[in-house]
Amino acid sequence: MTTIIYDHDIQTKQFEKLFIIRPAVLDDAEKAADLFNAASRAIGASGIETAESIRFEWSEPEYDLATSSLAFFTPDGQMIAFQEVVDYSTIPVRPRLWGHVHPDYWGRGIGTYLVNWAEKLAHRVFDRVPADARVVFTVGRNAKNRSAHDLFIANGYLPTGQAWQKMLIDLDETMPIDPPAPDGLRWVTMTELNDTRKAYSAHREAFRDHRGFVEEDFEVMYKRWSAFMLDEKYFAPDMWYMLMDGDAIVAYAFNWRENDLNPDEGYVAQLGVTKAYRGRGYGKAVLLKSFHEQWKRGKRKVSLYVDGSSLTGANKLYMNAGMHIAESYESYEKEMRPGKEYSQQG
Template identity: 35%
Template sequence: MMINELLPRGFTARPSSMEDLEAVTRLINTCEIAVDGESETSLDEVCTAWQMPDFHFETDTRVVFSPEGECVGAVDVGHRQYARAHMFGNVHPNYQGRGIGTYLLHVAEQRSQQFIPHAAPDARVSLGTGVSSKDQATQRLLEDNGFQPVRHFWRMGIDLDGTTPAAQWAEGLTLQTMAPGTERTLFEVDEETFRDHWGHIPSTFEEWERWMVKRESFDPSLYFLAMDGNQIAGFAFCHNEKELGGWVNVLGVRRAWRRKGIGLALLYHAFAEFYRRGVQSVYLGVDAQSLTGATRLYERAGMHVVKDNIRYEKELRAGRELSTQSVEV
């Protein structure tokens, strides 16, 4: 059977384009609200993902339309070093159970298979995706197609009321925000720190720059650096997503400076700054089984789990795992 035959009669599919940005974002938000009661994906986030280096609409996306021309399904596919492929797909709640999800899944797997010749010859190649723990229909679809749950990731949040404790800094540490021209230094520190996180595969500076700096919500005054002299000890890169709240997109402390309270101080400082700017809620994403104990830090800061996502994976080729799986303590 050809993949296109999986679509219901009268439904059509084509690669996405930037003209579909608003329609696809609305679709994603509709699906999020149906499953979890609120949306969390911004137009800026989707736009940034579609502008990543090595992303191609023609090969890496599909959008599905109903006979009436409504956007009812969409998927996009990316990769890290061609070995760790990932997909992000959605089907409108009113159109589920008609084979659209199966179609999008097959499109994503077919595209991911094309990455295999470009991966390191001995590398394990897999396709992964995240799904809300409440979305049992998608979990069944994935499992019926050979995917297995491998990890849980939490969205944690806190509602701010102005009572956040003041940040306490270890002796000799100072706080500053991102200065112009320091992008590559911050990228290198970010990469160094996140080698200790499960599933990490090194990215390129161009990928990091697009995701962290070249986006509408980028604000260097929300990129906080804990400095020990002229060395970066820890960092919190935050974005104000307006109606979606404040986000601590990346929080890290370098190995030599861990267990000095820097992560907690950075969080408290970020909370206070968001509150000063009128932001009522702050969120972040974290590996529920964090190798560095990040979940305990966030709970100590007053955050709680607001959403549980399950990462599913399907092995496309056996081999050497390139991503971080454990950390020497």
């Protein structure tokens, strides 16, 4: 049996005859939005990417678009493929490889080329992880995208059984209940608390046993979280609802006024319960509070994202509150080096 060896350099020369290949720049955001949306429409996925949201993601403080991305353009300037490597954790033991190919260009080997390019680039993490660390490269796909499954399997990635799920509830014209604070607790918004460091500390505690969590310096993680959650486009302090026991935040739901992929939906960006307070119904309380407040602001749909294999059973909480799975995104991984597991895996 003959073994076919993939030669990246030969493929590069062949593709360079047909396409302009270079890292993406911020001014490419409109073209990227067109590409991402075309790929989503082709598989029947929901959500509309905007140039604004893409520029926001590409401008994250620790992300370097110039050294972490590659894009294909036709001679007339259309972006027809994009790939990136996200590895800005201070202990990047699970770099994420993510990309899209325009459906008009499927079946030409571009996806295989980009996965190989990304793997080669992602090897840079070995200079930044402990010598004994297990290193795993990760990819993911919308569950509707069968061709991506085939691409990943062909390149040695295996399904993890973990799926990120978009949960959605359709609210009717009857206002959802406004849940009272459980006995001994009180409701507080971020407008009243005015302490985002305290809020992040509670979130970090609640997600410390979340699958994939890697322990990093508090200041590093707070800065990364703040750049996203406190940006003026998203930050709505009057919609951050917290249950407090004395001075301690024990449960929270940090809401946005809309899901940036589906603006007609209210969005629960982050929700959690600290470990010592789980199993008392506090997660459901902050979720119902979110439904009530989003409804008051005119939203008749509310969405959030959750690990479908959550170690805390969060997905079951959301389903019991009336939400359903609207989209599912399946995870795959390839072990590049065995060793000590530095990320939370249950």
